[in-house]
Amino acid sequence: MGIAVFFVLTLVVAGIIAYPLLPGRAAKQSVPAVTDRDIDRAVDNLRRGRSRGGHFCPACGRTYQAEDLFCVRCGHALPGDKVISTGPACPSCGAEIHKGDQFCAKCGHRTGAGEAA
Amino acid sequence: MVLADIGYGVLLLTLAAAAWATVAAVFGAWKRRPELVASARSALLVTAGLSTLSAILLLILLFSHAFEVRYVYEHVATFLKPAYVLAAFWAGLEGSQLLWLWMLAVFTGMLVWRKPTWDRELRPWAMAALALTQAFFAFLLIMLTNPYELLPSVPAEGVSLNPLLQNFWMIIHPPIIFAAYALWTIPAAYAFAALVTGRLDAGWLRGTRRWTLAAWASLGIGILVGAWWAYLELGWGGYWGWDPVENSSLIPFLVGTAFVHSAIIQDRRDMFRAWNVFLATLTFVLTIFATFVTRSGLIQSVHAFAQSPIGYYYLGYMLLVLAATIGLMLARRRDLQGEGQLGDLLSREFIFLITNLLLLGSAAAVLLGTLWPTFTEAVRGVASSLGPENYNRFMGPLGLLLVLLIGICPLIDWRKISSQQLLKSMWIQVVVAVITAVLLIVFGVREMWAVVSFAVTAFVATTIVLQLAQGIMARMRAANENVLKATAQAVANNRRRYGGQIIHFSILLIVIGITGSQAYQSEVQVALATGETVDVGGYTLAYEDYTFQQVEEDGNKALNEAVLDVYRGDRKVTTIRPQRNLHSSVQGAVTEVALRSNLKEDLYVVLASLEADGLAAFQVLINPMVIWLWIGGIVLIFGTLIAGWPPRKRGR
Numbered sequence: 110m111g112i113a114v115f116f117v118l119t120l121v122v123a124g125i126i127a128y129p130l131l132p133g134r135a136a137k138q139s140v141p142a143v144t145d146r147d148i149d150r151a152v153d154n155l156r157r158g159r160s161r162g163g164h165f166c167p168a169c170g171r172t173y174q175a176e177d178l179f180c181v182r183c184g185h186a187l188p189g190d191k192v193i194s195t196g197p198a199c200p201s202c203g204a205e206i207h208k209g210d211q212f213c214a215k216c217g218h219r220t221g222a223g224e225a226a
Numbered sequence: 227m228v229l230a231d232i233g234y235g236v237l238l239l240t241l242a243a244a245a246w247a248t249v250a251a252v253f254g255a256w257k258r259r260p261e262l263v264a265s266a267r268s269a270l271l272v273t274a275g276l277s278t279l280s281a282i283l284l285l286i287l288l289f290s291h292a293f294e295v296r297y298v299y300e301h302v303a304t305f306l307k308p309a310y311v312l313a314a315f316w317a318g319l320e321g322s323q324l325l326w327l328w329m330l331a332v333f334t335g336m337l338v339w340r341k342p343t344w345d346r347e348l349r350p351w352a353m354a355a356l357a358l359t360q361a362f363f364a365f366l367l368i369m370l371t372n373p374y375e376l377l378p379s380v381p382a383e384g385v386s387l388n389p390l391l392q393n394f395w396m397i398i399h400p401p402i403i404f405a406a407y408a409l410w411t412i413p414a415a416y417a418f419a420a421l422v423t424g425r426l427d428a429g430w431l432r433g434t435r436r437w438t439l440a441a442w443a444s445l446g447i448g449i450l451v452g453a454w455w456a457y458l459e460l461g462w463g464g465y466w467g468w469d470p471v472e473n474s475s476l477i478p479f480l481v482g483t484a485f486v487h488s489a490i491i492q493d494r495r496d497m498f499r500a501w502n503v504f505l506a507t508l509t510f511v512l513t514i515f516a517t518f519v520t521r522s523g524l525i526q527s528v529h530a531f532a533q534s535p536i537g538y539y540y541l542g543y544m545l546l547v548l549a550a551t552i553g554l555m556l557a558r559r560r561d562l563q564g565e566g567q568l569g570d571l572l573s574r575e576f577i578f579l580i581t582n583l584l585l586l587g588s589a590a591a592v593l594l595g596t597l598w599p600t601f602t603e604a605v606r607g608v609a610s611s612l613g614p615e616n617y618n619r620f621m622g623p624l625g626l627l628l629v630l631l632i633g634i635c636p637l638i639d640w641r642k643i644s645s646q647q648l649l650k651s652m653w654i655q656v657v658v659a660v661i662t663a664v665l666l667i668v669f670g671v672r673e674m675w676a677v678v679s680f681a682v683t684a685f686v687a688t689t690i691v692l693q694l695a696q697g698i699m700a701r702m703r704a705a706n707e708n709v710l711k712a713t714a715q716a717v718a719n720n721r722r723r724y725g726g727q728i729i730h731f732s733i734l735l736i737v738i739g740i741t742g743s744q745a746y747q748s749e750v751q752v753a754l755a756t757g758e759t760v761d762v763g764g765y766t767l768a769y770e771d772y773t774f775q776q777v778e779e780d781g782n783k784a785l786n787e788a789v790l791d792v793y794r795g796d797r798k799v800t801t802i803r804p805q806r807n808l809h810s811s812v813q814g815a816v817t818e819v820a821l822r823s824n825l826k827e828d829l830y831v832v833l834a835s836l837e838a839d840g841l842a843a844f845q846v847l848i849n850p851m852v853i854w855l856w857i858g859g860i861v862l863i864f865g866t867l868i869a870g871w872p873p874r875k876r877g878r
Contacts, residue, residue: 112231122239122276126246
């Protein structure tokens with residue numbers, strides 16, 4: 110008698126516990142795929158991004174400033190026309206070169222060997 | 227016996243379900259597998275049901291006098307009144323642990339029943355911690371303290387319940403205490419979850435706030451009910467003897483009180499993150515310690531009936547929880563840095579910090595005092611325990627300082643206040659306190675510490691009243707409401723604040739009760755023959771009649787009773803009947819105190835001995851103001867309800 114009751118009880122308990130594990134019973138009480146922490150981080154990045162110009166690296170998502178050429182995290186070449194001014198450009202990387210610069214400020218290419226003022 | 231076998235089987239299933247819930251919750255949260263977390267939730271609902279079933283089975287066995295079950299045999303007898311059969315459930319180690327497990331499982335069930343809201347991320351980890359604790363108790367019950375254990379033969383009669391426990395307050399005291407212990411597990415479980423997930427902002431504190439309040443208030447009320455029982459049943463005229471078992475429930479109460487207060491600081495100022503996580507866990511660990519002290523026989527006391535190797539398991543679990551918490555805290559040390567900075571020395575944050583340190587200091591002192599006999603026995607081979615005077619010497623001043631801070635804290639602003647501003651805002655209180663002290667001395671109070679205690683109480687009460695009055699007057703002026711409406715609105719709009727103030731007020735009532743009864747207890751020991759009278763503290767007691775060793779029908783108790791008429795001047799006030807009964811089950815006498823209470827004092831009469839010819843020895847005590855302790859307890863419940871009542875749902 111005792112054994113029988115125990116047996117039935119065990120089946121009921123096992124059934125209740127296993128029920129959410131059945132295929133197709135995708136639980137309603139889910140563990141979030143995106144946690145609040147992830148959201149916080151994303152919001153944080155967005156905020157930071159806004160203050161830095163709101164640009165994101167297409168490869169890794171890290172923010173960059175308008176004049177950056179490469180992503181500081183993954184090294185991906187960043188899109189966009191970086192030559193903002195109409196002045197002379199570095200023959201190597203295309204960055205703006207100010208009058209009198211001996212080397213490119215962005216890539217280090219020697220640009221004005223003999224032009225010293 | 228079929229029922230006992232089923233009961234044991236149910237415990238096995240409970241352990242299996244709790245163990246599964248632990249594993250499934252951890253893996254589900256870790257690997258982000260919702261179906262595993264859902265299964266853990268089902269398992270926790272199952273353990274709530276199963277532990278309820280096992281409690282019902284034990285009750286059935288107790289009420290049906292199934293003496294072949296050892297626990298029933300040891301705690302029940304056929305002549306035991308039904309109410310005390312209920313009390314027998316939690317009179318012993320086995321039943322107490324089952325009660326712990328049952329309460330914990332039911333509260334956990336209530337918690338997981340609702341869909342997670344703010345705690346989507348924390349819930350699975352909290353479930354894991356709760357499930358592990360359930361598994362721990364289920365394991366102990368199965369391996370060491372099976373309440374359904376059978377005896378080799380069936381005794382004809384049971385041992386019955388210890389007569390000291392045959393008291394109404396002992397029916398409700400253990401469930402309240404164990405409910406409090408189980409409730410404290412919930413904030414601790416969320417502290418663990420916050421550590422694991424790194425979400426250490428005030429979210430977990432806000433989300434568990436009501437559980438914490440319920441835990442704190444139940445523990446406070448449980449302690450008061452225990453004190454009331456000791457006062458009525460132990461017959462030495464006091465309500466608190468610094469007994470290890472009393473201490474063991476006071477320690478988590480003090481630490482829990484520190485936690486409740488530092489949680490407010492994290493909520494408001496994002497400080498004390500690490501501190502809060504640690505305090506929540508420590509309170510829980512100390513509730514385990516309290517169970518352990520009561521039931522392990524580590525320290526001998528009137529309560530510690532049982533001796534069992536179970537202590538090592540308790541110690542192991544406590545160490546596991548502490549080690550896990552400290553390890554996680556180290557790993558999370560960067561997340562535990564809050565935004566807030568401790569401001570000026572005269573800031574509310576700082577006063578809260580001092581309050582915290584005082585509470586923890588007193589908890590540590592009580593803990594040390596409680597363990598003192600164990601230490602001395604280990605070191606010197608002879609256990610020497612500390613008397614109440616040792617405790618009173620440091621807990622008195624500490625307690626008064628804490629109470630004084632209740633009165634100062636609301637006057638101090640967050641971040642900073644100048645000392646001139648502070649003095650300006652408390653001159654009224656100081657004046658009231660000084661007047662109180664002077665009046666007391668003029669009216670002949672000579673105990674200096676009692677004068678100080680009442681003056682401090684007056685100071686704090688004035689602060690509370692002034693704060694309330696300010697809020698109400700502001701409303702009356704601004705919204706043009708009458709006093710009643712303004713009061714109701716002010717309280718309704720800021721339940722946390724006013725609930726807290728009411729709780730503080732209840733603490734003052736308790737302080738008044740303690741001070742009055744400590745300072746002015748007077749005692750007379752007298753032997754009287756029938757017809758004689760004695761004058762004590764304005765009362766005249768006339769010894770009218772007695773009953774000598776009248777054996778009750780069931781043959782188990784011999785009633786010794788004295789009948790005394792109490793006069794106040796010529797007017798007869800009441801008749802009291804102190805008893806000193808012989809119980810066959812303990813082969814000794816148990817006193818039943820006769821008590822007459824009013825707001826001013828208790829007349830407390832103990833029948834010390836009774837001869838066959840009616841010659842009786844009485845111990846008569848006048849305990850002033852004791853009733854304020856119990857009134858304070860009722861006000862405390864009221865304040866907690868106000869502070870914790872769910873906020874009105876805002877209409878759309």
